[in-house]
Amino acid sequence: MEFAIGLYDGFTALDAIGPYAVFTNVPDSDVVICAARRGVLADETGLLRFDIEHTFADVTHPDVVLVPGGVITRRLARDGAPIVEWLRTVHPTTTVTTSVCTGALLLGAAGLLSGRRATTHWLALEQLRAYGAIPCSERVVADGKVRTGAGVAAGIDLALQLVGELQGSETAQAIQLGIEYDPQPPYDTGAPGKAPTLIRELVAGVMAAAEAEALAS
Numbered sequence: 001m002e003f004a005i006g007l008y009d010g011f012t013a014l015d016a017i018g019p020y021a022v023f024t025n026v027p028d029s030d031v032v033i034c035a036a037r038r039g040v041l042a043d044e045t046g047l048l049r050f051d052i053e054h055t056f057a058d059v060t061h062p063d064v065v066l067v068p069g070g071v072i073t074r075r076l077a078r079d080g081a082p083i084v085e086w087l088r089t090v091h092p093t094t095t096v097t098t099s100v101c102t103g104a105l106l107l108g109a110a111g112l113l114s115g116r117r118a119t120t121h122w123l124a125l126e127q128l129r130a131y132g133a134i135p136c137s138e139r140v141v142a143d144g145k146v147r148t149g150a151g152v153a154a155g156i157d158l159a160l161q162l163v164g165e166l167q168g169s170e171t172a173q174a175i176q177l178g179i180e181y182d183p184q185p186p187y188d189t190g191a192p193g194k195a196p197t198l199i200r201e202l203v204a205g206v207m208a209a210a211e212a213e214a215l216a217s
Contacts, residue, residue, distance in 0.1 A: 004062035015068030015100040022159035036082035056086035069101025077109035100155035116143040121151035
């Protein structure tokens with residue numbers, strides 16, 4: 001089974017690395033990292049860099065596709081970036097096509113969410129409607145062969161749920177134990193319904209400014 005993680009300059013690292021840590025522990029599977037071009041590719045901070053060996057043209061029939069989010073996804077979706085065309089091309093033959101966080105906007109731009117229930121980062125949920133999706137606030141949403149995860153850290157939940165579906169619950173549980181994924185956060189503010197208004201407004205303001213900058217560039 002081939003798991004393909006499609007990247008682009010400016011992606012959110014944990015969106016991809018969380019699922020990567022799960023997928024690389026699946027028995028008898030291959031994980032391939034791909035992007036529009038070979039060479040160095042940076043995350044949204046510019047601090048973490050990947051040496052990409054495989055282009056989208058090299059990865060034509062993956063079993064599972066995952067795309068991460070990032071503030072820049074709004075621009076990539078708007079402009080029809082190469083990753084959008086790759087998703088549109090490979091989706092017909094995948095077993096499952098997935099996204100984490102605002103990677104869902106890329107699925108939407110590729111035409112994969114029309115009429116489907118889907119989730120994304122809580123601040124981008126309403127943006128899904130523009131692609132014909134039905135926004136849902138669940139952490140992981142399955143509709144047909146599409147799986148979408150909520151913001152950033154939800155990628156681990158999505159990946160474990162997917163492995164359970166494809167390889168059985170024992171394999172997924174073993175991987176969860178192996179990576180010791182046992183969340184016990186010091187604060188109970190990981191969802192908008194739990195966070196104080198001040199914190200929600202702070203995060204919304206920072207994200208709105210970052211999105212405006214990304215769309216203007």
